[in-house]
Amino acid sequence: MQSQQEFRIETRTWLEQNCPESMRTSMVQEEVIWGGRNAEFANPDSAIWLQRMAQKGWTCPTWPSEYGGGGLDKDQAIVLAEELARINARPALTSFGISMLGPVLLEYGNHQQKQEHIPKIVRGEIRWCQGYSEPGSGSDLASLSTKAELQGDNYLINGSKVWTSYADKADWIFCLVRTDFDVPKHSGISFILFDMASEGVSTKPIQLISGSSPFCETFFDDVKAPASNLVGRLNEGWAIAKRLLQHERTMISGFGLSAGQSDDGGTTSSISSLEGTAMHYRGDSKKLSDPVLRDQIARFKIDADAFAHTSRRSLEESKQGQGPNATSSMLKNYGCELNKRRYELMLQAIGTQGLGWEGEGFNDEELQLTREWLRSKANSIEGGTSEVQLNIIAKRVLGLPDILSLAQK
Amino acid sequence: MALVLSEDQQLLKDSAKNFCEQNAPVSVLRGLRDSKDEQGYDQTIWSQMIDLGWAGMAIPEAYGGFDFGYGGLGVVLEETGKTLVSSPLISTVLAGATAIVQLGSETQKQDLLPKIVAGELLTAIALDEHVIHNPSKIATTATRIEDGYSLNGSKTFVLDGHIANMLIVVARTSGETDSEQGISLFLVDANAKGLNVARTIMVDSRNCSNIQFNNVAVAEDALLGELDQGFNGLDTVLDIARIGIAAEMLGSMQTVFESILEFLKQREQFGVLIGSFQGLQHRAAEMYSEIELCKSSVRAALAGLDDPNTTRAEIAELASMTKAKLSEVFFLVSNEGIQMHGGIGMTDEFDVGFFIKRARVAQQFLGDASFHRDRYATLNGF
Ligand SMILES: Cc1cc2nc3c(=O)[nH]c(=O)nc-3n(C[C@H](O)[C@H](O)[C@H](O)COP(=O)(O)OP(=O)(O)OC[C@H]3O[C@@H](n4cnc5c(N)ncnc54)[C@H](O)[C@@H]3O)c2cc1C
Ligand SMILES: Cc1cc2nc3c(=O)[nH]c(=O)nc-3n(C[C@H](O)[C@H](O)[C@H](O)COP(=O)(O)OP(=O)(O)OC[C@H]3O[C@@H](n4cnc5c(N)ncnc54)[C@H](O)[C@@H]3O)c2cc1C
Numbered sequence: 001m002q003s004q005q006e007f008r009i010e011t012r013t014w015l016e017q018n019c020p021e022s023m024r025t026s027m028v029q030e031e032v033i034w035g036g037r038n039a040e041f042a043n044p045d046s047a048i049w050l051q052r053m054a055q056k057g058w059t060c061p062t063w064p065s066e067y068g069g070g071g072l073d074k075d076q077a078i079v080l081a082e083e084l085a086r087i088n089a090r091p092a093l094t095s096f097g098i099s100m101l102g103p104v105l106l107e108y109g110n111h112q113q114k115q116e117h118i119p120k121i122v123r124g125e126i127r128w129c130q131g132y133s134e135p136g137s138g139s140d141l142a143s144l145s146t147k148a149e150l151q152g153d154n155y156l157i158n159g160s161k162v163w164t165s166y167a168d169k170a171d172w173i174f175c176l177v178r179t180d181f182d183v184p185k186h187s188g189i190s191f192i193l194f195d196m197a198s199e200g201v202s203t204k205p206i207q208l209i210s211g212s213s214p215f216c217e218t219f220f221d222d223v224k225a226p227a228s229n230l231v232g233r234l235n236e237g238w239a240i241a242k243r244l245l246q247h248e249r250t251m252i253s254g255f256g257l258s259a260g261q262s263d264d265g266g267t268t269s270s271i272s273s274l275e276g277t278a279m280h281y282r283g284d285s286k287k288l289s290d291p292v293l294r295d296q297i298a299r300f301k302i303d304a305d306a307f308a309h310t311s312r313r314s315l316e317e318s319k320q321g322q323g324p325n326a327t328s329s330m331l332k333n334y335g336c337e338l339n340k341r342r343y344e345l346m347l348q349a350i351g352t353q354g355l356g357w358e359g360e361g362f363n364d365e366e367l368q369l370t371r372e373w374l375r376s377k378a379n380s381i382e383g384g385t386s387e388v389q390l391n392i393i394a395k396r397v398l399g400l401p402d403i404l405s406l407a408q409k
Numbered sequence: 410m411a412l413v414l415s416e417d418q419q420l421l422k423d424s425a426k427n428f429c430e431q432n433a434p435v436s437v438l439r440g441l442r443d444s445k446d447e448q449g450y451d452q453t454i455w456s457q458m459i460d461l462g463w464a465g466m467a468i469p470e471a472y473g474g475f476d477f478g479y480g481g482l483g484v485v486l487e488e489t490g491k492t493l494v495s496s497p498l499i500s501t502v503l504a505g506a507t508a509i510v511q512l513g514s515e516t517q518k519q520d521l522l523p524k525i526v527a528g529e530l531l532t533a534i535a536l537d538e539h540v541i542h543n544p545s546k547i548a549t550t551a552t553r554i555e556d557g558y559s560l561n562g563s564k565t566f567v568l569d570g571h572i573a574n575m576l577i578v579v580a581r582t583s584g585e586t587d588s589e590q591g592i593s594l595f596l597v598d599a600n601a602k603g604l605n606v607a608r609t610i611m612v613d614s615r616n617c618s619n620i621q622f623n624n625v626a627v628a629e630d631a632l633l634g635e636l637d638q639g640f641n642g643l644d645t646v647l648d649i650a651r652i653g654i655a656a657e658m659l660g661s662m663q664t665v666f667e668s669i670l671e672f673l674k675q676r677e678q679f680g681v682l683i684g685s686f687q688g689l690q691h692r693a694a695e696m697y698s699e700i701e702l703c704k705s706s707v708r709a710a711l712a713g714l715d716d717p718n719t720t721r722a723e724i725a726e727l728a729s730m731t732k733a734k735l736s737e738v739f740f741l742v743s744n745e746g747i748q749m750h751g752g753i754g755m756t757d758e759f760d761v762g763f764f765i766k767r768a769r770v771a772q773q774f775l776g777d778a779s780f781h782r783d784r785y786a787t788l789n790g791f
Contacts, residue, residue, distance in 0.1 A: 138751050140678035163752045208755055209747075209762030281540050290541075292779045347769060348777070351540030352566045355770050361565075361609035361619050370612050377747045377765070378755045385751060387688050403687075404679050 007076055011083045018052045019089050020045035027090045029368070035095055035124025037171050046092075053092035054123040060098055063106065067118035074315075096165075097121035097128040099251040101174050104244045108191075108232040117172075117193070129196070130248075131161045131175035131218060132241070138163075139388050141176070142185045142238060146220065148177035148192060150227060155179075155192060157200075157223040165382075167203040167216035170196050174244070180235050191237035194225035210374035211357075246325065248383045249332035255379055256307050256335025274300070274342065278349035293348055300341055307334055326396040333389040336379035343373040412708045418484055421477070424461070425488035432457060433494045435760045441495060442614040448572055449608075449616040450495045459528035464502050468510065472522035479649065479714040483656040483707065490660025493763055495615050497531045500569035503653040504646065505532030508577050511649075512594060512634035512642045521575075521596075533573035535564040535597075535620050536647075542776045544579070544647060545589045545640060549622060551580035557629050558582075558595065560603075560622040568774075570618030571608040574599050578622070582637050589640040594633040601625050613770040614763070645721065648728035651775045652710040655735040658771050659700075659707045662739045665746040665764045666696055672750055689749060696745060699738045706731045726788050733781035736772040743768035 002010075022045045031042050033050055041047040053059050056070060061077045063069020072080060102121050105114060120126040137144040146159025157177060167173070172195055180188030196203075200223035205213040232240050274297050279288050288294040314327055346369055347354040354369055356362035380386040394400040414422060433454050441449060458464070466482040468474025475481075482503065489498060506525045509518055509532075524530035538548055549562025560580055570576070576597045584591025597604065603625040608618045634642045673684030673693060683689060710727040713719045719727075743765040747754035754761050772778065 133752065136677075138678060139683075140680075143679075207757040209757050209765070211757070290779075292783070348779075352537070352773055353540045355612050355773065357610045357612045357614070359610045360607055374612075374762070374765075377744070380748055381751055381755060386748070387686070390688065404681075 004075060004079060008079050008083065011080055012086075014056075015083055015087055015089065018049075019087060020049055023049045023090050023092075024087050025090070026088065031090075033091075033093050033124065034127055034166070034169070035093055035097075036127025036169065037125070038169070039124060039127075046090075049090070050092045050124055057122055059093040059124065060102060060122045063102060063118065063122065067106075067114050068122040069118070078315075093124045095121065095124065095127060096130055096170075097126065100130060100244050100248050101128050103247045104240050105231065107243065108240050112228070113193075113231060126171045127166070127169060129164050129167045129170035129173050129218075131164055131167075131173045133161060133163045135160065135162050139385055141241070141384075142189065144176055144178060144189065146175070146177050147181075148179050148190060148225070150179075151224075153227050154224040155227055155230070157192075157194070157220045157225060159220055161218040161220075163206070163215050163382075164203070164218040165215045167196070167218045168205055172196060173201075173218075174231075176237060176241055179237075183235070186238045188235055189237040189241065190234055191231045191240045192225055193229045193231060194223065198223050198225070200224070208375065208378070210371045212371070212375075245384060246328040249328040249389070252379060252383045253311065253328070253331035253335030255376075256304065256311075256331075256338035274345055274349055277346065281350055281353065293345075296348075297345055300338070300345055304338055304342075307331075307338055311335075326392060329384075329389040329392040330397070332383060333380075333386050333393070336386060339379050340376050343369075343376040347373055411712055412705060414484065414708075415480070417477075418480055421481055422484040422488060425463075425485045426491070428457070428461065429488045429492045429494060433489070433496075434492050435763055438493050438495050438614055438763060439760075449569075449614075450497065450572070454494070455496050456528060458496060458498065459526075462526075463498065464506070464528055465526035466502065468506055468522050468526055472510075472518050473526040474506075474522065475526075478711075479652070480711045482653060483711040486653050486656040487660035487663075487707070490657035491664045493613075493661065493767055497569055497572065499650070499654065499657070500534070500573065500616075501525055501530070501532045504534045504568075504650045505575075505577060507649045508532075508534065508594070508633065508643075508646045511646050512639070514630075516630075517596070517633065530575060531569065531573045532575050532577055533567050533569045533618075534646075534650075535567045535570065535576050535578045536643075537566045538562070538564055540565075542773065542780055544643065545592065546587055547579055547581045547592055548586050549578070549580045551578075551582050551593060551595060551627075554626060557627050557631065560595065560597065560625040560627065562622050564620040564622075566774075567606075567618045567620050569616045570620050571606050572616060576604075576620070577633060579639070579643060584637070591637050592640040592643065593636050594639045594643060595627055595631045596633050597625060597627055597631065601627065611770060613767040615767070615770065641721075645724065647775055648724050649714060651728040651732040651781075652707070652714060654771060654774055655703075655731045656707050656711065658735045658739045658768075659703050661764055661767055661771070662700060662703065662735075662742040665742050665761060666700055668761060669693065669696075669742075669746060669749050676751075692745060692749075696738075696742055699741065703735050703738050706734050722788065726785065729776075729781040729785040729788065732776060733778045733785060736778040736781070739768045740772060740778075 022043060031046060033046050057065055057068055058070045058080060061070035061072045061080050065071035098121060102118060105117060132141060134144050134146060146161065148155040148157045172193060175192050177190055177192055178188050179190040200221040202219045203216040205216050207213045275288060278293055278297060282289050311331060314331060350366060350369065353362060353366045356367055356370055358367060395402050437451055462475050463485050465474035466477045466485060467479050470476045506522060509521050521530060536544060539546060549560065549564065551558040551560050560578060576599060578595045578597050580593055580595055581591055582593040603623040605621040606618050611617045670693065673689060674682060676683045710731040713724060713727045746761040746764060750761060753759050
């Protein structure tokens with residue numbers, strides 16, 4: 001076994017040789033790499049960086065090398081993350097395949113499914129979207145009614161989803177469908193994968209308050225998906241669905257860590273420090289002159305530090321190979337609220353310059369801040385609302401009785 | 410001090426409500442935004458508002474107004490706040506006319522106020538110079554020249570600056586940049602030479618601008634109020650405007666709250682109305698309580714303005730109390746407005762987004778909660 005120190009040296013050397021200079025700068029929104037059939041590389045170095053990282057499997061460091069992943073253990077993955085952070089390297093690839101689908105496919109998928117999909121996620125060849133929420137099923141996700149019926153070797157899918165992030169840009173969808181209408185709601189759900197280019201799939205973008213249109217209404221009209229695309233067992237999709245949500249939350253809780261969040265939902269770190277910004281806009285040099293704002297920022301930063309330690313502790317406590325658990329709800333909720341607080345404080349720090357929408361009179365960072373502040377409001381809605389997280393904490397972590405199931409008795 | 414509306418005020422409020430709902434719903438603001446309207450307000454609606462007498466609401470009869478007091482203007486602002494009406498009501502009627510009433514010479518009042526009542530004159534107050542409201546920190550200078558003054562400097566966050574015919578400019582005629590002493594106000598024609606007005610497109614889709622003064626020459630009689638001693642009068646004008654804007658915020662937060670309640674009573678999840686969840690019920694009940702406090706604060710402040718016995722110090726305290734409270738509660742309600750609607754709350758198609766955008770601008774306008782808490786403490790000697 002290679003020692004940690006050796007691994008660190010080897011990693012550092014590799015990164016020094018392989019990470020292009022322009023990839024060692026803070027991410028800008030337009031250059032986030034989502035991959036997929038129509039991947040866009042605004043900066044050509046991004047393509048080189050992705051190709052090199054993917055070859056080592058380091059876009060998905062802990063995934064098994066059998067399927068193209070990095071095959072690193074947890075400690076090695078931490079070293080890699082630290083070394084990437086050391087040179088301020090940009091993420092080579094950001095995707096729902098990495099943060100959501102991959103982990104559950106590795107856990108619940110069969111060999112053939114893993115072989116087909118995992119390497120393409122690692123290399124960023126296929127871009128995935130999440131078909132969970134429906135107009136009538138948001139927080140009560142398990143009541144979903146998009147229907148899948150077996151016809152020969154295919155499932156025939158009919159129904160609609162809503163708030164599907166990037167459905168118009170995605171190549172494939174991981175989708176929750178109802179395969180049995182005659183059993184309690186949790187027991188008739190299945191988890192299926194299909195190509196968004198299939199006949200009968202259509203999408204309609206929805207505009208956000210921040211001005212961009214990252215999510216869609218998604219319609220399925222007699223869409224055919226091969227029966228072999230069902231993940232796990234028929235009618236046992238709810239367990240997979242929840243597992244995936246835990247991964248999603250862990251990702252979203254990361255917004256509470258240092259990086260900001262771009263208008264289209266990817267993380268960027270273009271925002272400079274709160275305190276630095278507040279001082280800059282007041283012309284202060286050594287000490288922030290507004291004592292109230294100073295107190296609020298200090299309070300925020302202390303919470304953020306404590307949160308970062310908690311995320312780290314949670315990572316260290318989770319056993320090798322075992323994903324996040326119900327505490328992911330705590331992290332998700334806290335991280336989101338922190339991120340929203342950061343943006344509100346940022347607006348206070350910048351004053352009226354943070355109230356622009358477009359055009360003259362504001363610089364690019366100021367305008368981006370306004371949009372990101374608006375976008376951050378979704379953090380406590382996407383991936384399950386804060387209320388849902390608090391309910392889960394109360395029920396699953398604290399063991400408190402559930403009024404809904406009590407009432408049904 | 411009457412904290413319930415008089416019969417006349419109630420009638421006025423009902424008719425304003427009706428007008429705003431029928432003629433000036435939020436979709437009008439949306440349309441102005443989407444069409445990138447040059448004026449930033451609907452001139453037909455503004456003419457109708459003029460016809461309704463809204464521009465003369467708080468102007469004495471002697472100058473063509475209707476002497477309905479700030480209580481009257483306040484209920485109108487509350488209703489325009491409910492549908493986010495973008496109009497010169499705040500810049501011209503609430504702030505501009507008040508400045509002229511409070512500080513103007515007899516000639517200035519006779520000359521300008523009837524024009525405001527008739528909708529022939531739009532004004533804008535050019536005050537702030539920094540990203541944080543600070544009305545005594547004035548670096549824009551007015552220096553004596555032959556026959557008048559020459560203005561130099563720059564202003565930001567000037568409401569309706571690009572549509573105003575006349576600017577009311579806060580400038581320094583003496584003293585240090587931070588001093589209340591040495592501040593004077595000037596009436597400046599929008600076409601004056603050396604004036605550069607650049608409209609800024611704000612998040613709330615209302616009119617704002619940045620203005621530069623490069624040797625803008627004004628005549629002797631452009632002075633509004635006393636030379637060097639303008640701050641006190643200005644502060645009164647600002648306090649009245651702060652109370653007026655709070656009335657508008659009161660209207661806006663009520664719309665958001667109504668929308669929340671409606672949703673809680675209509676959206677079903679887990680087989681029940683989401684309004685049956687105590688996690689949401691308690692927050693709604695808390696918001697209700699806060700909004701009730703806001704209503705009382707606004708009513709008390711407006712009544713204080715119309716009561717001739719209210720002292721300058723009392724007005725200042727009422728203004729800071731009200732603006733601080735309303736800023737805090739509008740912040741809360743606008744955030745909950747998105748959160749409690751779930752995904753729909755984040756969509757541009759749904760109106761609540763316009764309200765959170767307006768909330769942040771209104772919160773900062775003429776001092777945010779922190780500014781006013783600090784001022785409140787100072788006013789109360791602690
Ligand atoms: C930016 C963004 C991106 C998204 N991307 C995706 C995506 O890619 N794929 C996808 O499938 N979905 C996505 N979503 C949808 C998201 O998961 C849902 O919006 C969310 O689960 C809430 O559902 P809803 O919008 O129907 O709100 P509702 O469920 O109708 O909730 C309304 C309000 O009621 C509250 N509430 C509901 N139940 C309870 C309860 N039991 N106790 C207390 N309060 C309760 C909620 O917390 C909320 O405040 C996205 C949403 C956003 C905003
Ligand atoms: C984005 C998002 C994320 C979510 N994440 C989670 C999560 O991590 N964990 C979670 O529990 N819920 C999650 N949910 C769903 C929601 O929190 C649950 O539906 C909620 O906990 C209420 O469901 P329930 O099972 O308690 O009640 P009901 O749906 O009303 O069910 C009634 C009772 O039946 C039981 N029941 C019925 N069928 C089944 C079944 N097949 N398996 C297990 N129990 C069954 C339930 O436990 C419950 O006691 C999420 C929802 C959204 C929208």
